[in-house]
Amino acid sequence: MLIGVPAEIKNNEDRVAITPAGVLELVKLGHRVLIQSNAGFGSGFEDKEYISVGAEIVPTIEDVYARAEMVLKVKEPIAQEYDLVREGQLLFTYFHFASSEPLTKAMIKSKAVCLAYETVESADGSLPLLIPMSEVAGRMSIQEGAKYLEKPLKGKGILLGGVPGTPRGKVLVLGGGIVGTQAAKMAAGLGANVIIMDISLKRLRYLADIMPANVTTMMSNQHNIETAIKEADLIVGAVLIPGAKAPHLIKRDMLKKMRPGTVLVDVAVDQGGCIETCTPTTHEAPTFIIDDIVHYCVANMPGAVPYTSTLALTNATLPYVLELANKGWQKATEESLALKKGLNIVNGEIVHKGVAEAFA
Numbered sequence: 001m002l003i004g005v006p007a008e009i010k011n012n013e014d015r016v017a018i019t020p021a022g023v024l025e026l027v028k029l030g031h032r033v034l035i036q037s038n039a040g041f042g043s044g045f046e047d048k049e050y051i052s053v054g055a056e057i058v059p060t061i062e063d064v065y066a067r068a069e070m071v072l073k074v075k076e077p078i079a080q081e082y083d084l085v086r087e088g089q090l091l092f093t094y095f096h097f098a099s100s101e102p103l104t105k106a107m108i109k110s111k112a113v114c115l116a117y118e119t120v121e122s123a124d125g126s127l128p129l130l131i132p133m134s135e136v137a138g139r140m141s142i143q144e145g146a147k148y149l150e151k152p153l154k155g156k157g158i159l160l161g162g163v164p165g166t167p168r169g170k171v172l173v174l175g176g177g178i179v180g181t182q183a184a185k186m187a188a189g190l191g192a193n194v195i196i197m198d199i200s201l202k203r204l205r206y207l208a209d210i211m212p213a214n215v216t217t218m219m220s221n222q223h224n225i226e227t228a229i230k231e232a233d234l235i236v237g238a239v240l241i242p243g244a245k246a247p248h249l250i251k252r253d254m255l256k257k258m259r260p261g262t263v264l265v266d267v268a269v270d271q272g273g274c275i276e277t278c279t280p281t282t283h284e285a286p287t288f289i290i291d292d293i294v295h296y297c298v299a300n301m302p303g304a305v306p307y308t309s310t311l312a313l314t315n316a317t318l319p320y321v322l323e324l325a326n327k328g329w330q331k332a333t334e335e336s337l338a339l340k341k342g343l344n345i346v347n348g349e350i351v352h353k354g355v356a357e358a359f360a
């Protein structure tokens with residue numbers, strides 16, 4: 001199969017859909033790979049690295065879309081790409097159709113085959129192509145939180161791990177899924193005292209088994225949250241109720257119970273946030289302050305670490321890319337239920353229930 005990888009042209013998107021290691025795997029199986037010149041630059045991969053494993057570098061995005069049978073991307077096509085997409089062409093990328101009617105209409109019009117990373121689903125109900133970005137965001141939440149706890153950045157002026165003779169910082173993690181687990185591990189590794197809360201007792205049992213001694217598991221309820229926020233230096237919001245807006249576990253009036261300079265990192269901001277006062281921010285201006293409390297609410301946290309994010313994403317996507325390249329999308333989606341769930345729009349028709357419902 002002829003696979004094409006355009007450069008991402010969405011604002012501030014430095015990831016790329018394939019690494020040289022991935023190209024090598026495809027080339028070994030007899031496939032051909034076109035890479036738009038400099039597509040990997042933002043993630044630290046130069047054209048010559050792709051050439052050395054057998055890719056062909058093409059100068060423009062038009063070349064990629066005009067020739068490729070499968071276009072491999074990270075983000076959804078943006079308006080200037082809509083007319084480049086061809087009938088019958090397979091697009092494998094994050095789409096998030098439900099949040100964009102113009103994109104949905106454009107892809108219907110194109111009669112392309114749109115397979116969305118975010119709806120590929122394993123037999124156990126997990127979303128294998130979303131997990132890597134949650135892992136990145138979870139780990140980053142502590143790195144960012146620790147930074148904004150510094151006094152010049154309006155934090156309390158606390159070093160999370162403390163030093164001999166001083167107290168450890170206190171971290172509260174709300175939600176013990178992928179994001180919360182990675183956050184708790186990072187905070188514990190820095191030496192902080194960590195509380196992680198979830199509503200699932202089963203999950204808390206698991207976390208209690210695997211976490212180090214400086215992590216305490218607690219049931220998530222209003223009483224426990226109100227008690228813990230008084231002491232916490234850094235609070236990470238990491239709850240998810242699938243298909244629904246995140247519940248506001250920290251309401252505006254609760255900010256008064258926190259000490260000035262407390263830092264809130266609401267990773268769940270992309271689902272509306274679990275802290276009432278959080279509204280989405282960007283990497284250019286990541287924080288704002290309300291009632292002396294620092295709010296960090298960046299909706300695309302992995303975008304700040306494109307090298308790690310590209311590797312994490314492509315580690316997860318490559319097995320599916322190989323399946324699609326080897327079998328073609330029809331056979332691959334017939335034989336793999338996980339991939340079949342990724343089909344969103346096929347030849348001008350919406351074939352995914354969630355996307356269809358989003359537009360009535």
Ligand SMILES: NC(=O)c1ccc[n+]([C@@H]2O[C@H](COP(=O)([O-])OP(=O)(O)OC[C@H]3O[C@@H](n4cnc5c(N)ncnc54)[C@H](O)[C@@H]3O)[C@@H](O)[C@H]2O)c1
Pocket residue numbers: 131133134135137174175176177178179180197198199200203220238239240241246247249266267268269270271298299300301302
């Ligand atoms: N901002 C970003 O850049 C970014 C990146 C990746 C993921 N996210 C978001 O982070 C959030 C968490 O993702 P995840 O992959 O960890 O989800 P997950 O499903 O793995 O975990 C969510 C956890 O929240 C728990 N939960 C639900 N209600 C709760 C409550 N009231 N109190 C405490 N815990 C509760 C669930 O039991 C579950 O364990 C999602 O909204 C996701 O979209 C944001």
